[in-house]
Structure formats: C-alpha cells, structure tokens
Amino acid sequence: MGGEKKITGKKNVILSILSVVLLCVLLFPLFWILMTSLKTEQEIFRIPPTIIPEKLNLASYAAQVETGDFNMFQSFANSFIISIGATLISVILAVPASYGIAKYRFRGRKVMLLGFLVTQMLPVAVLLTPMFILFRGMNLYNTPGAAILADATIGIPFSILILKNYFASIPRDLEEAAYIDGCNRFSAFIRVLIPIAKPGVMVCAIFSFLYAWGDLAYGMTFIIDQQKRPITAGIFNFMGQYGTKWSYLTAFAVVTIIPVALIFIFMQKYIISGMTSGAVKG
Amino acid sequence: MKKTRKRLFAYDNVGILFVLPAFVYMLVFVGYPIVRNIVLSFQDVTVRTLTKPDKPFAGLQNYIDIFQDPVFIRSLLNTLIFTVCCLVFQFIIGFLLALFFNQNFKTSKVVRGLLLIPWMIPITVTALIFKFIFGTDVGILNYALQSLGLIKENIDWLTSTNTAMFALICANVWIGIPFNMILISTGLTTIPTELYESAALDGAGKVQTFFKITLPLLRPTIESVLILGFIYTFKVYDLVYVMTSGGPVNSTHMLSTYSYKLSFELFKYSKGAAVANVLLVILLIVGVFYLRATKEENE
Structure with missing residues (x-):
C-alpha cells in the first residue's frame, strides 16, 4: 500500500x-x-x-468533406479558431494576474481571488441569457467572437488559480537579482519569471483549450449559423437531423477526439498536474 | 538586500495593475451577467421585451411560479438524485482504482495515465458514445445482456422514463472516475511510507491499516474530491442535453437543462433565470464548504 x-x-x-x-x-x-x-x-x-x-x-x-450543411472539417476549423482565441485571451490575462496575486499584497487582493474562485463554480445556465443579451448589444451575436469571449471566462479563473501557485513558489531572490541586473518590475516579470513558470503556463494553455474545445452551450447559443458553429454543436445538430446515421455520427465523434488525443499523447504530464490542482470541468 | 525587500513591499499596490485586466474581463463577462440574471428573474421578460430598456417588474412571481411547477420540482429532485448517485459510484470506483494503481508494478503509471482519457473527451462526444451504447436496437449493451440471457427483449434505455436516468448516471460516472482516481492517487502519495512500515511492525493487517491510517490521513483529499465532484456534477448540462434533452416526458430534466428549455425553447427568459438562480444558490452554499476546505491553500 x-x-x-x-x-x-x-x-x-x-x-x-x-x-x-x-x-x-x-x-x-x-x-x-x-x-x-x-x-x-x-x-x-x-x-x-x-x-x-x-x-x-x-x-x-470522406462524405463529410463534401456535404455542405454538416461539413465536419469546417466545424473542426471553427472549433479550432474559437479554442485558440479563448486560449490566447486566457493566457494573456491570467499570466500577469496570477503573478500579481502571488507576489504582491495589495488592497482588494483577497476579494479578487475569491471572485476568481467563485466564477469556477458557476453553472452555465446562469450566464447564458445575460451573455446572450450582452453579445447582441456588442454586435457579436452569431460570430466566433461571442464564443471566444465566453469560453475564455472558463479558462481565466482556472489558469489564475493554477499559475499563482507556480509564481508563489519562485523565490524572491531570483526577482531581486533581476532588479540588481537593471530590470524593472515589468521586464523582470517578462524575462525572468515567465520563463520559470513556463510549465504552469503550458497547463493553463492546455486546459483553456480543452475547455473551449469541449464547450457546447456557448457555441450553440451564441452562434446560430451551422457553418460558423463549433464541432460540438455540429454533432448535436447532426444528431437531431440524422439521429440514427451512426456511421457518420461516430466519424464525427472520432474527428472531435483527435486534438484531445494528440494533446494527451504529447502533454500528459501537464494534464495530470492540471487535474490534481483542483480542476472543475465545464 | 534588506533595502530592496523593503522597497518592494512599499510598492505592493503596483500588483493590482497586473490583476486588473483579468478582473475587469471577468466583471464584464461574468459579474455583470450574474447581476443581470438576478434582475431578470424579478422581471417579466419575453422575446418582445428582451432587448427593450423597459421591462415589467414581476417581484417574486417567477420564483412563486417555478416552485409550483411540477417539472421544476422534478428537475430539482432529479439533479439531487443524479448528483448523489454519480458521486457515490465514481468515488468508490475511483478510490479502488487509486489504491490499485498505487502499487508499484510494471504498467501502473502508464495505465493510470491512459485511464484519464475519458475525463478529457468533450462531453458532447461522451453523450453520443453512451447514446450509441444504450441504443435500443443498435446498442451493444442490449446485445450483451441478451446474449448473457439477462433480458429477453431489448430495453428502450433512453426512451423509457424508468431507465433514462440510469443511462445518464452511467455516462457521468465514466467521466468522473478518472477525476476521483487521480486526486485520490495524489492524496495517497502524501502519506509517509514510514507510517505503513511501523503499522506493519505493530502487526496491523491490511484492512486495519486502511481504516486507521489511509482513510483518516486522506480526509482533506476526500473532502475536496467530494465537494468539487458535487459542484461539477450538480451543474451538469451538456451530457443531459445531448443524451435525453430532459426527456422522455421531462423525466430526466436537471435544473440546468430545464432552465435552458424555459429560456431558449419556450422564451420564458425570466422563469429560466429564476431556475438558474436556484441552481446558483445551491452551488454557492456548497462552494462555501469548498472555500473553507481550501482556505489555507489560497491565503
């Protein structure tokens, strides 16, 4: 034992x-x-x-390449763009935020940290209608932008909570040495701290990508045209229309799993690290 | 050295600049929607008034209505039953697997790693896979049960009110097992081996060691696994929406799918918002326990 x-x-x-x-x-x-x-x-x-x-x-x-409405490779590309967009936003915002939370004791720090923790627990049902209204107001409804912005809200809090531990574990001395070498706060952060926290940044990028890749609710609710929808929504629509065409449906499913399988094969250690840091899925 | 440290401390408020962009983003795209959803639940909003500035005030009427709605009560109970059943099974199976793979044999690490895959698969795909397996004529489960002589006729798993919930629970347990397994595995590695060695010297048996050492020392891990599992399972949406859409005859509606149906299929936005807020309140109550459990870690 x-x-x-x-x-x-x-x-x-x-x-x-x-x-x-x-x-x-x-x-x-x-x-x-x-x-x-x-x-x-x-x-x-x-x-x-x-x-x-x-x-x-x-x-x-092969059939999927030709059919217009449920072209799974088009959906695949849509999902890819949405997931990459959401990952970029998550990482760009979460990296500095987690550094700030880990290394500085400013006013309001605890409230912000609590805010990030709570957003991880939110059910998507609470956000759908107001986000729908918001994106309509921003003229983003029925564009990939809506799904990107919405998906990033899952990646950001997760990434901050993971990365803050990475930054917190970097000794102060390293940062101070950078100051002595003539760095200021921002250049020390970029040149010294981010490279050290790189494994953590990878975990965040991977999970932000996986969250966005697996999303159905946002992609389905905020994007209406089938040609623009992500692959998960594509599968769902296809099920609704050709519910028993299992040869096509399972092919659709296999294609959706491919990026996940690749990530798993090449980056397994980051996945275990992300999961054990208390990841709540979805 | 000392001087630098002091200087850093004095400028601590600079830190907020690093956090602000992410915080503002979350305020706009999550904070504002939450507030908006609460307001929405006290109004009477339909398709016509959705984007208009003046919306009729409804007070508590939406909440009164949903608590008199049998489908809502059913959804609430369904969500509870679903969550408890999933937690029990995924926890027990995950725990057993964690104990099994905690033994250091040749394939332990590799196989344990591969077992994480179900957790990473997009839930829409998982739902499709289980819909296929539980299919009446096409499903391999019915075929297997028939050939074992356990059933005489194919069961309509997903289209009969008695069995649809069972199929959903199976699918969700499949997703949840890796999560439970890996967290408990990590917890197990934190228990010092010396404890087991001295227990063995004292003549403690395996069962006794498990209940006297493993279980008590794993308590914090078990708590956070169960609380996180509750939060994650209670807000289930995609799986149910794709596998059954709440059917047959509302027998598998969860709070999340019922809220979605009210808002985006029946266009009763305010009632949908009220249902979602009930879900939110329950999650926040459980969330407080989680925050308490992880408080030290996040100080």
Whole structure:
C-alpha cells in the first residue's frame, strides 16, 4: 500500500495483466466508436455485432468533406479558431494576474481571488441569457467572437488559480537579482519569471483549450449559423437531423477526439498536474 | 538586500495593475451577467421585451411560479438524485482504482495515465458514445445482456422514463472516475511510507491499516474530491442535453437543462433565470464548504 516498494516476480505479472484488463473495460466505449466509424451502416446494425469492421469503410469520413450543411472539417476549423482565441485571451490575462496575486499584497487582493474562485463554480445556465443579451448589444451575436469571449471566462479563473501557485513558489531572490541586473518590475516579470513558470503556463494553455474545445452551450447559443458553429454543436445538430446515421455520427465523434488525443499523447504530464490542482470541468 | 525587500513591499499596490485586466474581463463577462440574471428573474421578460430598456417588474412571481411547477420540482429532485448517485459510484470506483494503481508494478503509471482519457473527451462526444451504447436496437449493451440471457427483449434505455436516468448516471460516472482516481492517487502519495512500515511492525493487517491510517490521513483529499465532484456534477448540462434533452416526458430534466428549455425553447427568459438562480444558490452554499476546505491553500 505504501506505493514506493517495487513489485517484482509473479505478482508483478498478474497485476500488470489485471491493469490492462481494467484499461480495456474502461476505454471500451472509445474503441467501440472508433470501430463503428469504420463500418458500413448495414454492418453497424448487424446481429451479432462485428468487433472489427469486416470491410474497412472510410466513406463516413470522406462524405463529410463534401456535404455542405454538416461539413465536419469546417466545424473542426471553427472549433479550432474559437479554442485558440479563448486560449490566447486566457493566457494573456491570467499570466500577469496570477503573478500579481502571488507576489504582491495589495488592497482588494483577497476579494479578487475569491471572485476568481467563485466564477469556477458557476453553472452555465446562469450566464447564458445575460451573455446572450450582452453579445447582441456588442454586435457579436452569431460570430466566433461571442464564443471566444465566453469560453475564455472558463479558462481565466482556472489558469489564475493554477499559475499563482507556480509564481508563489519562485523565490524572491531570483526577482531581486533581476532588479540588481537593471530590470524593472515589468521586464523582470517578462524575462525572468515567465520563463520559470513556463510549465504552469503550458497547463493553463492546455486546459483553456480543452475547455473551449469541449464547450457546447456557448457555441450553440451564441452562434446560430451551422457553418460558423463549433464541432460540438455540429454533432448535436447532426444528431437531431440524422439521429440514427451512426456511421457518420461516430466519424464525427472520432474527428472531435483527435486534438484531445494528440494533446494527451504529447502533454500528459501537464494534464495530470492540471487535474490534481483542483480542476472543475465545464 | 534588506533595502530592496523593503522597497518592494512599499510598492505592493503596483500588483493590482497586473490583476486588473483579468478582473475587469471577468466583471464584464461574468459579474455583470450574474447581476443581470438576478434582475431578470424579478422581471417579466419575453422575446418582445428582451432587448427593450423597459421591462415589467414581476417581484417574486417567477420564483412563486417555478416552485409550483411540477417539472421544476422534478428537475430539482432529479439533479439531487443524479448528483448523489454519480458521486457515490465514481468515488468508490475511483478510490479502488487509486489504491490499485498505487502499487508499484510494471504498467501502473502508464495505465493510470491512459485511464484519464475519458475525463478529457468533450462531453458532447461522451453523450453520443453512451447514446450509441444504450441504443435500443443498435446498442451493444442490449446485445450483451441478451446474449448473457439477462433480458429477453431489448430495453428502450433512453426512451423509457424508468431507465433514462440510469443511462445518464452511467455516462457521468465514466467521466468522473478518472477525476476521483487521480486526486485520490495524489492524496495517497502524501502519506509517509514510514507510517505503513511501523503499522506493519505493530502487526496491523491490511484492512486495519486502511481504516486507521489511509482513510483518516486522506480526509482533506476526500473532502475536496467530494465537494468539487458535487459542484461539477450538480451543474451538469451538456451530457443531459445531448443524451435525453430532459426527456422522455421531462423525466430526466436537471435544473440546468430545464432552465435552458424555459429560456431558449419556450422564451420564458425570466422563469429560466429564476431556475438558474436556484441552481446558483445551491452551488454557492456548497462552494462555501469548498472555500473553507481550501482556505489555507489560497491565503
């Protein structure tokens, strides 16, 4: 139970096999939609079901390129633009804010910190109607801008709460050494502190991206034209219109997962670090 | 050295300049909407008056109305049932997995890492996956249950009022397991191994060690996992909206989906706002516990 002692021999083999079995059970849903997306519509409904596609069918992916209304690659691009926009806003605003909170004891600091903490808990239902009115007033309704601005409100508080710990852990001496070398507050922040906090900035960027990528409510409510909507809203609409066309739907789902899978493969350590810092999803 | 430190302290108020942009952003796009939503819930706003400056005042009427609305009461109960069921299952499974992967065998780290994937998948996709698995004719679950001889006829999981909630809970537990597992795993690593060693020397068994050492020392972790889990589960929106949209016949409406329906499908913006505010108040009450639990950390 201690976790430190390395297990060897027969027990090691048994536990390893058991863990792989657990993995297969828990990740089966993902395997299953990947396989389904490569089957023909007839094969999907076959009983007994085939596990591996009998004949590899890529038509569900290819068809999406051509169809106008539910072009999943267009939706993919929309989602990408929205997510990158939201990530940029989150990081640009959260990096200095978390530094300020970590390193200075100014008036109102606690109130601001509390504000950021509380916004993490807000249900989207509270914000939808007033944001809808706000974006209409700003002439941003039905533009990617609305979704970008709304999605950033999830990334900012999360990023600040994560990053403030990174900045707080940087010793004062490093900052002071920068002053002695002729830096002022702002150049010390940019040249010395941000590079040290880089892993934290990565965590923030990744989570801000993932939050925006997974958003449905904002993208669906603030953007009305299907051609401009993010991929999650695309899937939802597609389900409404062609509810049982599972070959297309699962292909849509697989494409939506691709960026998430890539992030996971290349940046797993940041994800664990972000999750353990108390991330509330959505 | 001492001089620099003093100088820094004197200029502490400069710090606010770094925080202000983010704070103003959040005030505009979150603070203002919250206030606006509260105001909205005391007015009578329809499509016609939504963007007009003069909106009729309604007092507490919206709140009185929703508390007499059986669908609202049902949604409130649904949200509670859903949250409690999800918390129980995802916590127990997550805890067991954390204990399992806390053993240092060959594949422990890699597999535990891979198990985080369900948490990262966009919820819309998760909803689609589970809709597919729970499908009446196409779903693999019905096929599996039939071949095991557990059921004779396919179950309409998502279109029958008795089972739709069960399907939603399964999907949400699948998302929640990694979150519980990884936080408890981290908590486990903070328990010093010497404690286990001396317990073993004193002749304590595994079960005894678990209840006497692991559980009490994990208490802060368990508290924050459960409170965060509550907040996250209680505001569930996407999953339910995509899988059932609150149906069949309102049997799976949650506060969030019902609020959305009132505002954006029935255009009763003020009633929708009132429902959302009830949700908000419940979350804030739970949030106070969370803030208390993490107070030291955020000082």
